[in-house]
Amino acid sequence: MIDCGLPMAGDSIAPFTDRPVAPADIDYLFLTHAHIDHIGRVPDLIDAGFEGEILCSHPTKALLIPMLHDAMGFSKRSKDEVKRLEAAIDELSWGFEYQQSFRLNKGVRFKLGRAGHILGSSFVHFTIPNGDGKPSKVLFSGDLGCKGSPILCDPDTPDPCDLLVMESTYGNRNHEDRTERVERLEKVLRKALSDGGKVFIPAFSLGRTQELIYEIDRILSNINPGDGSPLNGIPVFVDSPLGLEITNIYASLSEFWDRESQALLKEGDHPIDFKTLFSVRSYRDHQKALTVPGPAIIIAGSGMCSGGRIIDHLEEGLGDEKNDVLFVGYQARGTLGRDILTYGPRKNGYARINGEKVFINAEVHKLAGYSAHADQKELVEWVEGMGEKPGKIRLVHGESDAQEGLKRVLEDRGYRVE
Known part of the structure; x- marks a missing residue:
């Protein structure tokens, strides 16, 4: 079988x-x-x-x-x-x-x-x-x-x-060109964080979360501390117990990584870990993360907003126009993620979260190339x-x-x- x-x-x-x-x-x-x-x-x-x-x-x-x-x-x-x-x-x-x-x-x-x-x-x-x-x-x-x-x-x-x-x-x-997706991600993050808000990224625990950590690490590693970038010192929270566990397993399996990732590790630059990456493990820590002031990046599951801790972040932060939601994967019909993509750009657009109407004042982005x-x-x-x-x-x-x-x-x- x-x-x-x-x-x-x-x-x-x-x-x-x-x-x-x-x-x-x-x-x-x-x-x-x-x-x-x-x-x-x-x-x-x-x-x-x-x-x-x-x-x-x-x-x-x-x-x-x-x-x-x-x-x-x-x-x-x-x-x-x-x-x-x-x-x-x-x-x-x-x-x-x-x-x-x-x-x-x-x-x-x-x-x-x-x-x-x-x-x-x-x-x-x-x-x-x-x-x-x-x-x-x-x-x-x-x-x-x-x-x-x-x-x-x-x-x-x-x-x-x-x-x-x-x-x-x-x-x-056919997918859009993947070779420039790190540059596109950096451009979106710079713009989104320039007003001091938070960026919410719904991501599946296995695969997508680790890719995002890797590419955010590449972006942060290449920033000049003196250029005034809104990404300087930006905290990145992974608010997903399963995503954290999978990331730890990925880290323990470096012998199965590609050559580029293995080379970074040998040079002392761990490709899925960096100084401003924070783990949100317990429910108490999750409650604290909901009230963390911006600017900040929040990566949480699930990838289509159909459950998981991202729901609480969206309920708390969708109404704030300083915040942004960044989708890096397909949003199936009938999911909260699809509703946010569909109605977010509209005037007075809203989505229902836990049975309540939540207006979408946060800016909504869709980044291709992550399939x-x-x-x-x-x-x-x-x-x-x-x-x-x-x-x-x-x-x-x-x-x-x-x-x-x-x-x-x-x-x-x-x-x-x-």
């Missing part, structure tokens, strides 16, 4: 009883990375009878329990049930190295490649004996990332295969990197229009796509 995630909002959950293989009959569960839409139903799978092995990269193994502990906190499970499941998951799961071949039952072999989506993300290549001397080769892409992402190594070049099962999240579009998913161009380039065409490609993990857009482009290049 490849991944076992919770569906996105609005998608239905298929019961395990409707699947062709019962959980108790699954020998191996491969996890491509630790995002909840890929691991969130692992506890349910164990409750349904799964007792096989859980296989993933070493960083994903390190991230697995913290991410699932947080997710199970929103379920109806008791503390004892959560502890039991965490112990079972820890016992069943194993981390593996990249680009090394390992043997499973019946002669099946697998190899993990770096997918560049988040730390630990992988694609999985299987070699399956057929008895005729010519094994079948099947490749699951997982979620592929963009080249040049902070901290992360670029996606590895995939080996040839007979069947490629490939994600298509951004299969019908963790490869776009159409990068997806096609990744496939072309194989050197020879797969026997066929099956597209998954994307809306129908995204799948159709990627299918057309691949077929135009002579690929067989289902």
